[in-house]
Amino acid sequence: xxxxxxxxxxxxxxxxxxxxxxxxxGLLSTLPVxxxxxxxxxxxxxxxxxxxxxxxxxxxxxxxxxxDPSKTxxxxxSAAILARILVTNTNYLAQLTAEPSLSLLLxxxxxSIEENVLLGLVDIWLDKVDNVSSIQRKMYGLALSTLLxxxxxxxxxxxxxxxxxxxxxxxxxxxxxxxEESSGENMSSSRSHxxxxxPSKEFxxxxxxxxDPIYQLSLEAxxxxxxxxxxxxxxxxxxxxxxxxxxxAFAQLKQALKMA
Numbered sequence: 001x002x003x004x005x006x007x008x009x010x011x012x013x014x015x016x017x018x019x020x021x022x023x024x025x026g027l028l029s030t031l032p033v034x035x036x037x038x039x040x041x042x043x044x045x046x047x048x049x050x051x052x053x054x055x056x057x058x059x060x061x062x063x064x065x066x067x068d069p070s071k072t073x074x075x076x077x078s079a080a081i082l083a084r085i086l087v088t089n090t091n092y093l094a095q096l097t098a099e100p101s102l103s104l105l106l107x108x109x110x111x112s113i114e115e116n117v118l119l120g121l122v123d124i125w126l127d128k129v130d131n132v133s134s135i136q137r138k139m140y141g142l143a144l145s146t147l148l149x150x151x152x153x154x155x156x157x158x159x160x161x162x163x164x165x166x167x168x169x170x171x172x173x174x175x176x177x178x179x180e181e182s183s184g185e186n187m188s189s190s191r192s193h194x195x196x197x198x199p200s201k202e203f204x205x206x207x208x209x210x211x212d213p214i215y216q217l218s219l220e221a222x223x224x225x226x227x228x229x230x231x232x233x234x235x236x237x238x239x240x241x242x243x244x245x246x247x248x249a250f251a252q253l254k255q256a257l258k259m260a
Contacts, residue, residue, distance in 0.1 A: 004041060008048050011037070015052045024070040031077045038081065039212050042088035046096070054102050056081060057117065058109045060124045076128040080136040082121060083143035088213060090146060094118065119154055122147060126161050129168070135212070141169035141219045148226040151233055159230075159241040163253050166223045170256040224257050 018030050034052065037045045046053060056078040065071035085093045096102065097117035106113055113120050125140045132140065144162045147155055155162070209215075231238045245253070253259075 004044055004048075012048045012052070015049055016055075019052045019055045024068075024074050027074045028070070028077065031074070031081060035077075035081050035084065036208060038084055038088075039214075040208065042085070042213070043092075046085050046089055046092050050096060050099075053082070053085070053096060054099070054105055057097065057102060057121070058105055058111060061106065061111050061113065061117070061120050062109060072128070072131055075124065076131040077136070079121065079124045079128055080132055080139045083125060083136075083139040084214065086118075086143045086146050087139065087217070090150075094150065097121075115154065116152060118147065118150070119152065119158075122155070122158055122162070126158070126165055129165050134172075135214060137169050137172070138217075138219055139214055141166045142214065142217060142222055145219065145222040145226045148223075149229040149233075153234065153237075155230075156234060156237055156241040159238075160245045160249065163223070163245070164249055166219060167249070167253045167256045170220050170223070171252065220257060227257075 015030070015034060019027065022030070034049070034056075037049075059078045060075055060082065062075075065075050082093065102117065103113075106117075122144065125144055129137055129140050145166055148159075148162070234241075242250070
């Protein structure tokens, strides 16, 4: 918190200056910094960088990345940051996506949104799930799961796709988590034997990753709980949406959620 109190204004100004004014390579270097800040301060940082986050939403909802791998990477990583916020600071992202200033920014950027901005982000999380790292896939899955409990009736139209992605992420596991935990254990072991009494930059970086709340959350439990909430919210409409799932997809879902 001392870090934020000292540097918040400067960081917000710098990020706002960078995002929207540098090329894709520059953005790809900056987005991990934004993600780490939000990871460390999930409640405090998003409101401080609201202007930057609005620009990330515009990036996500803009087209033009179909044949450009760097733009696809920027869009996918931006979407992962927004997914993180939805999971760790749900009310704030819901508030941000409803801001009139965002609607104006989207309009001025030539982005047409006919529905709720959150529903527009759903399409990005569904579409870009194969373009991100394992931990970002989990962010996508947790964000999609979170949407099931937010009272957005149109979410039922995408329920089969949402559950398909969540199932894929659960059954696919989280290799990055295992690698980071293993690395963290190895580095902790080294320190316990007297090596590196002063934590190295690499050690601190790995410790930040290992302490990421996204690692600690269970996507399986999230989907199971939020499906129950969704069923309570929509009743027969939910049953109809679930009933329309392909039998093979539903069987995989039951396997992922360890349902009898």
